[in-house]
Structure formats: structure tokens, C-alpha cells
Amino acid sequence: MNEERKLCVTVLGSTGSIGLSTLDVISRHPERFEVFALSAATKVDELLAQCARHKPRYAAMASAPHAAQLAEKLKQNGLRTTVLTAHGAMEMIASHEEVDAVMAAIVGAAGLGPCLAAARAGKRLMLANKEAIVVGGELFMRTVRDGGANLMPIDSEHSAIFQCLPEDRSTWAERVDHVLLTASGGPFRLRDPKTLGAITPEEACAHPNFSMGRKISVDSATMMNKALEVIEAKWLFDLTPEQVKVVIHPQQIIHSMVQFQDSSMIAQLGTPDMRVPIACGLAWPERIASGAERLDFASLSALTFEEADVARFPGLHLAWQALRAVPGTTAVLNAANEVAVEAFLARRLRFDRIHAVNLETLAAVAPSKPGSLAELLALDIEARAAANAAALRLAA
Numbered sequence: 001m002n003e004e005r006k007l008c009v010t011v012l013g014s015t016g017s018i019g020l021s022t023l024d025v026i027s028r029h030p031e032r033f034e035v036f037a038l039s040a041a042t043k044v045d046e047l048l049a050q051c052a053r054h055k056p057r058y059a060a061m062a063s064a065p066h067a068a069q070l071a072e073k074l075k076q077n078g079l080r081t082t083v084l085t086a087h088g089a090m091e092m093i094a095s096h097e098e099v100d101a102v103m104a105a106i107v108g109a110a111g112l113g114p115c116l117a118a119a120r121a122g123k124r125l126m127l128a129n130k131e132a133i134v135v136g137g138e139l140f141m142r143t144v145r146d147g148g149a150n151l152m153p154i155d156s157e158h159s160a161i162f163q164c165l166p167e168d169r170s171t172w173a174e175r176v177d178h179v180l181l182t183a184s185g186g187p188f189r190l191r192d193p194k195t196l197g198a199i200t201p202e203e204a205c206a207h208p209n210f211s212m213g214r215k216i217s218v219d220s221a222t223m224m225n226k227a228l229e230v231i232e233a234k235w236l237f238d239l240t241p242e243q244v245k246v247v248i249h250p251q252q253i254i255h256s257m258v259q260f261q262d263s264s265m266i267a268q269l270g271t272p273d274m275r276v277p278i279a280c281g282l283a284w285p286e287r288i289a290s291g292a293e294r295l296d297f298a299s300l301s302a303l304t305f306e307e308a309d310v311a312r313f314p315g316l317h318l319a320w321q322a323l324r325a326v327p328g329t330t331a332v333l334n335a336a337n338e339v340a341v342e343a344f345l346a347r348r349l350r351f352d353r354i355h356a357v358n359l360e361t362l363a364a365v366a367p368s369k370p371g372s373l374a375e376l377l378a379l380d381i382e383a384r385a386a387a388n389a390a391a392l393r394l395a396a
């Protein structure tokens with residue numbers, strides 16, 4: 001480690017799957033990292049336990065009643081963490097002058113405001129929250145540039161691409177032909193398409209390789225996760241939509257690849273464990289222990305690859321369509337998908353109708369190029385209204 005001072009970290013969404021993995025990596029390096037603030041929406045006891053362990057200055061909760069419970073429990077346990085819940089609390093802990101790095105691990109568009117706050121304040125912004133960049137698009141990247149933030153991809157595929165690329169960003173455009181995102185194909189890669197209507201939330205959340213939050217798990221099952229990742233890659237690496245390609249690789253040992261102009265291809269490999277990209281994002285350009293198991297090539301079975309089946313995964317192609325349409329279309333697609341997934345998880349919508357909700361919403365909402373966060377949020381609200389109406393019409 002070069003500097004003596006510890007890296008002061010805010011973890012947004014600390015009670016979720018990425019949040020827990022982040023705190024696991026941080027705990028392995030008490031000499032390098034200290035936790036400044038944590039945030040959650042509803043899991044009071046989990047956040048309380050994290051406060052006891054990491055002693056953050058602040059704990060922010062999205063819901064006021066949960067924040068009140070947390071404050072009471074912290075007091076009972078003699079812990080001095082200050083609880084925040086007011087509008088702007090997440091933005092405050094993401095942009096505080098004492099913070100060096102922010103793990104953006106809130107799920108959904110709700111994470112966009114805090115991401116922009118961290119970017120504006122020039123933080124090391126570790127981006128797991130892919131919906132934020134899918135919604136924010138050009139505005140997100142402009143805010144990162146203008147704020148002088150250091151944007152570190154955490155999504156495993158994008159971390160892989162980042163690790164494959166030359167350190168000098170100014171050479172990316174001339175050297176890279178395209179990037180190839182790997183996809184697991186989810187739990188229904190081999191399932192008879194005629195049976196997709198009967199799928200339960202429990203089945204959809206049973207990802208073959210990763211234990212993740214419920215929303216991203218459903219997205220993996222529809223391959224909308226890969227659609228969001230195509231859009232994410234376009235913005236992170238300044239690519240055209242055509243320069244982002246997808247291949248199914250069920251074992252998820254290769255996390256993604258870069259094809260260079262001279263036909264050389266560089267891939268990043270590892271066991272499927274999010275602590276690897278998280279450790280990379282926290283320490284880059286240094287490399288620190290993540291706790292992940294190491295690859296053992298002798299015991300690996302075959303690494304296989306196949307094309308995504310369009311009939312089974314119609315949502316995947318919406319990524320390229322949305323990227324070629326009016327700016328703002330990706331925000332509409334994201335909002336529609338968040339609403340549809342929520343309806344499916346609440347058993348109000350069949351799994352195989354998520355795509356129909358997304359299509360109907362895209363047809364109903366005509367965005368004009370959003371130039372500000374306020375305009376993006378207004379578009380998000382309009383798209384959610386249209387998606388809710390579509391979900392009701394298509395209800396199970």
C-alpha cells in the first residue's frame with residue numbers, strides 16, 4: 001500500500017449481496033480501509049450488526065420508520081453511529097468531504113442520485129448499480145468527467161473488460177475492435193420455452209453460479225441483465241452499440257473478453273465470486289486478497305460457449321434497439337423492467353410477460369433527450385406509470 005492514510009469508504013446498499021461482499025473484503029484489510037457510512041432500505045437488524053462491527057459515522061436508511069427503529073436499537077446497544085433518513089441523506093454520505101470511495105450497490109434507478117453526488121464530488125465511484133448508468137447515460141458520464149471522479153466498474157463483466165484493457169485510456173479507441181460480454185444464460189437456458197409461463201420467483205432467483213439479490217437474479221433469468229450490461233458497457237468504455245457483443249458461457253469462468261484490432265483477444269478468468277471485482281475496485285491499481293477461491297485448471301470441466309436463443313431471451317435485443325433510439329429510451333426500458341420484475345416477484349405477472357410489459361412501455365412513452373437529473377427522474381416516473389398500466393393489463 002502506498003499511502004499511510006486509510007481509504008475512507010461509504011457503502012451504499014450495505015445490507016444487499018454486493019454490500020455484504022464489500023464489507024467482507026474491507027474486513028480482510030483493516031489496515032487499508034475504514035467505513036465512513038453505510039446505507040440500507042429496510043433491513044434494520046443487519047444494518048445494526050454492521051454498525052456494531054464497522055463503527056461508521058453515519059447509517060442512512062431509505063425508509064423513515066426503519067431509520068427510527070435503527071436509531072433506537074443503536075442507542076440500546078451504546079453505539080454512536082448517527083442515523084440519517086432525510087431526503088438527500090444518501091447523496092450526503094456519498095459526497096462527504098471525508099469520503100474517498102463509494103461502493104454504489106443500491107439496486108435500481110433509486111441509486112442514480114447518490115451516484116451522481118459521488119461523481120460530482122470526485123470520488124472513487126465503484127459502480128455495481130448498473131441501472132444508474134443505464135438511466136443516466138450521457139449525463140452520468142459527463143458528471144464523472146466534470147467531477148474528476150474515478151469510475152471503477154464492479155459488475156463482473158465490466159470489471160473483466162477493464163482489467164483486459166490497457167491502463168492508458170486514451171489508447172482504448174484506436175486499439176479495441178469490440179468487447180464480448182459473457183452470459184450464464186440463467187436458470188432457464190435449457191428449459192422448454194413452452195413452460196416459461198409457469199415459472200415461480202423462487203425458480204427464477206436460483207442463479208446457476210452467483211447468489212445475488214432478487215431483482216438481478218430475475219434479470220439474469222430473462223437475460224435483461226445482459227441487456228442492461230450491454231448498455232452499461234457502451235457508456236463505461238465509450239463504445240458504439242455494435243462494439244458490444246454477447247456470448248453464453250454457462251460456467252462463468254471467463255468473465256468477459258476484449259477483441260483488439262490485431263485479432264488478439266484478452267480474457268479475464270476467475271472463480272465466480274463478486275469479491276474479486278470488488279477487491280479490484282477498492283485497491284486498483286494494486287491487487288489485494290479478496291477471499292475468493294483460486295481457479296484450479298486441472299479440476300475444471302469444459303469451458304463452453306453458445307449463442308443466445310432469441311425466442312427464449314427476446315429481451316436481450318432491446319439493449320441495442322434502445323441504444324440506437326432517442327436518448328432517454330434506455331431509461332424508459334429500465335423503468336419498465338424494474339416495474340415488471342417487481343410485479344413478477346409479487347406474483348402479479350407471469351415470468352414470460354415481463355418482456356411484453358417492456359415492449360408496451362417502450363411503445364407508450366416517447367422520450368425527448370433528457371438533459372438533467374430532474375428530466376431523467378420525470379421520464380422514469382412517466383415510464384413507471386405506463387409500465388404499471390401494462391402490467392395490470394397483462395396480469396396473471
Ligand SMILES: NC(=O)C1=CN([C@@H]2O[C@H](COP(=O)(O)OP(=O)(O)OC[C@H]3O[C@@H](n4cnc5c(N)ncnc54)[C@H](OP(=O)(O)O)[C@@H]3O)[C@@H](O)[C@H]2O)C=CC1
Pocket residue numbers: 012013014015016017018019039040041042043044062104105106107108110128129130131154155156210211212213214215216274
Ligand atoms: N449481487 C451481485 O452479485 C451483483 C449485483 N450487481 C448490481 O448491484 C446492485 C445491487 O445488487 P444486489 O446487491 O444483488 O441487490 P440486493 O437486493 O441484494 O441489495 C440491494 C441493496 O439496496 C438497498 N435498497 C433497496 N432499495 C433501495 C432504495 N430505494 N433506496 C436505498 N437503498 C435501497 C437494499 O436495502 P435492504 O436490504 O435494507 O432492503 C440493499 O442494501 C444492483 O444494481 C445489481 O444489478 C451487479 C453485479 C453482480
Ligand SMILES: CC(=O)[C@@H](O)[C@H](O)COP(=O)(O)O
Pocket residue numbers: 155156157182183184185186210219220221223225226274
Ligand atoms: C456477477 C454478475 O456480474 C452478474 O451480473 C452475473 O454475472 C449474472 O450473470 P448472467 O446475467 O450472465 O446470468
Ligand SMILES: [Mn+2]
Pocket residue numbers: 155156157229
Ligand atoms: Mn454482471
